[in-house]
Amino acid sequence: MDFALSEEERAVRDTVRAFVTREVLPLEQEVLRRERAHQPGLDRSELRELQLKAKKFGFWGLATPEEYGGMDLPAVLQSLIWTELGRTFVPFRFGGEADNILFHASEEQKREFLVPTIEGERISCFAITEPGAGSDAANIKLRARRDGDDWVLDGEKTFITNGNDADFAIVVAVTDPEKGARNGGATAFLVDRAMGWRSEFIQTMGEGGPASLIFDGVRVPHRNILGEIGQGFTLGMEWIGKGRYTIPSHAIGIAERALQMAIDHANTRETFGAKIGTNQAIQWMIADSETELEAARWLVLKSAWTVDQGLDPRHASSMGKLYGAGMVNRVVDRVLQIHGGMGYTRELPIERWYRQVRLYRIFEGTDEMQRLIISRDLLRGYTKIGGHLA
Numbered sequence: 001m002d003f004a005l006s007e008e009e010r011a012v013r014d015t016v017r018a019f020v021t022r023e024v025l026p027l028e029q030e031v032l033r034r035e036r037a038h039q040p041g042l043d044r045s046e047l048r049e050l051q052l053k054a055k056k057f058g059f060w061g062l063a064t065p066e067e068y069g070g071m072d073l074p075a076v077l078q079s080l081i082w083t084e085l086g087r088t089f090v091p092f093r094f095g096g097e098a099d100n101i102l103f104h105a106s107e108e109q110k111r112e113f114l115v116p117t118i119e120g121e122r123i124s125c126f127a128i129t130e131p132g133a134g135s136d137a138a139n140i141k142l143r144a145r146r147d148g149d150d151w152v153l154d155g156e157k158t159f160i161t162n163g164n165d166a167d168f169a170i171v172v173a174v175t176d177p178e179k180g181a182r183n184g185g186a187t188a189f190l191v192d193r194a195m196g197w198r199s200e201f202i203q204t205m206g207e208g209g210p211a212s213l214i215f216d217g218v219r220v221p222h223r224n225i226l227g228e229i230g231q232g233f234t235l236g237m238e239w240i241g242k243g244r245y246t247i248p249s250h251a252i253g254i255a256e257r258a259l260q261m262a263i264d265h266a267n268t269r270e271t272f273g274a275k276i277g278t279n280q281a282i283q284w285m286i287a288d289s290e291t292e293l294e295a296a297r298w299l300v301l302k303s304a305w306t307v308d309q310g311l312d313p314r315h316a317s318s319m320g321k322l323y324g325a326g327m328v329n330r331v332v333d334r335v336l337q338i339h340g341g342m343g344y345t346r347e348l349p350i351e352r353w354y355r356q357v358r359l360y361r362i363f364e365g366t367d368e369m370q371r372l373i374i375s376r377d378l379l380r381g382y383t384k385i386g387g388h389l390a
């Protein structure tokens with residue numbers, strides 16, 4: 001058994017680390033300052049400028065096929081890169097990406113939606129959640145009715161990331177209520193903002209925020225169906241599947257950085273004439289954090305590896321998402337505790353992480369939904385205890 005990174009994996013990881021250290025970390029104080037003033041940490045043009053710098057460094061389209069100018073990296077490498085990006089709270093991500101399901105587009109749709117999204121000229125959002133359907137995504141009600149060469153969309157989506165900035169939305173709508181979303185009754189549509197939907201910003205405990213999207217008789221041409229009629233729910237689940245290993249990969253980077261801050265603080269802060277790191281209470285928080293971080297690392301890398309092996313990644317990914325999201329919440333909470341009052345201030349990024357990572361237990365499948373998947377697989381005998389080693 002070999003737990004080492006390959007030479008290529010190490011080289012890519014180190015290059016990303018060098019880029020983040022040189023180009024992104026120096027922006028942190030300014031990002032904190034802006035966010036304290038309720039402004040975005042990075043605006044769209046600054047993000048784009050950084051992405052173009054990264055492109056020169058060789059990083060563009062981590063998951064994008066080479067024919068579209070991307071790197072088409074294996075999932076393990078992508079996971080390692082997301083971990084590196086997690087080590088800074090600057091809201092940076094590499095450019096050259098598009099939603100995985102946009103690759104199901106027709107040639108004409110690819111020219112209109114996919115390519116401009118990869119190039120950063122257009123912003124997309126993906127919308128399945130509704131006020132009455134989150135975990136139970138098959139219960140969506142936003143209706144699409146056929147009318148000649150068009151479909152007419154009525155209803156509301158909610159909690160849509162990028163919903164305020166997006167130029168177009170990938171919307172999963174009910175096209176055949178009798179069948180039900182899970183059984184071919186839902187279809188995905190590519191809907192330009194100019195077709196008439198509007199968005200409303202939702203305040204959250206995190207920086208930035210998602211949006212509600214309101215569809216009131218929005219006419220969408222038939223040619224804007226993504227994939228096949230009836231394929232909407234399957235595409236939705238494919239979109240969500242991608243985040244199941246990138247979210248906990250990011251969480252690992254946050255936990256690594258935060259834990260290092262706690263170790264540094266424990267080695268310098270003195271109370272009662274001694275460094276606080278000499279207290280067992282502090283040592284145990286550090287030990288538990290490192291142990292859980294390491295456990296999450298291998299669960300998440302294993303789930304990415306499962307993707308690369310062409311195996312069904314859902315069981316492993318659910319375990320990685322469940323454990324990784326919980327781990328980062330516990331670690332950041334301990335790191336905040338170790339910093340005492342300073343941890344609670346907005347001088348440091350810790351309270352920011354504390355708010356940010358709470359989301360990781362909710363979006364793209366709550367903790368409870370991950371537990372449901374893991375236990376269901378075992379109860380039905382679809383997966384054996386011990387996975388591929390069983």
Ligand SMILES: Cc1cc2nc3c(=O)[nH]c(=O)nc-3n(C[C@H](O)[C@H](O)[C@H](O)COP(=O)(O)OP(=O)(O)OC[C@H]3O[C@@H](n4cnc5c(N)ncnc54)[C@H](O)[C@@H]3O)c2cc1C
Binds near residue numbers: 126133135368369372
């Ligand atoms: C910041 C943010 C960004 C988001 N981005 C997007 C996006 O881009 N696109 C998109 O479509 N959606 C997005 N979402 C929606 C997100 O995926 C949902 O919020 C999530 O799936 C939970 O759905 P819900 O909020 O309706 O909670 P509910 O489904 O109402 O669940 C409420 C609680 O009940 C629990 N629960 C529900 N059913 C069961 C059960 N059977 N057994 C045990 N417990 C259960 C849940 O785990 C949860 O704890 C985003 C959400 C947020 C907060």
